Amino acid sequence: xxQEKWIKWKPIERIxxxxxxxxxxxxxxxxxxxxxREDNILPSLIINFDTIISYRNxxxxxLLKTLNERENFNKWPLFKIKNSQYLVWFHExxxxxxxxxxPEIIHYAxxxxxxxxxxxxxxxxxxxxx
Numbered sequence: 001x002x003q004e005k006w007i008k009w010k011p012i013e014r015i016x017x018x019x020x021x022x023x024x025x026x027x028x029x030x031x032x033x034x035x036x037r038e039d040n041i042l043p044s045l046i047i048n049f050d051t052i053i054s055y056r057n058x059x060x061x062x063l064l065k066t067l068n069e070r071e072n073f074n075k076w077p078l079f080k081i082k083n084s085q086y087l088v089w090f091h092e093x094x095x096x097x098x099x100x101x102x103p104e105i106i107h108y109a110x111x112x113x114x115x116x117x118x119x120x121x122x123x124x125x126x127x128x129x130x
Contacts, residue, residue, distance in 0.1 A: 002083040009078040019077040041128040053120040081107040
């Protein structure tokens with residue numbers, strides 16, 4: 001298997017190096033992640049996925065191997081991951097039936113000092129400062 005490649009993702013202006021999770025909401029309208037700056041001064045970064053395939057939220061203290069292998073985690077909060085192990089796991093769990101049907105699945109990662117949120121989606125999320 002190829003090594004994962006974490007690519008810094010800059011979908012919107014003014015993203016600080018450190019963000020925190022204020023809210024994670026999974027409803028029939030989609031998945032919404034609200035991130036705030038370290039000083040908690042408004043505005044918040046709202047990330048909205050209308051449709052997702054899968055997501056997970058892991059306390060960063062349980063991802064020692066992953067965090068140790070990545071030098072830039074403390075320098076940026078938003079990533080896209082190529083050769084994703086999470087995506088490999090998804091395809092294994094579905095017996096590869098979506099590999100050809102949904103070849104455009106993207107693994108997004110949102111890194112904070114306390115959490116790592118991974119999202120598999122085929123549609124780019126909408127981001128805005130609010």
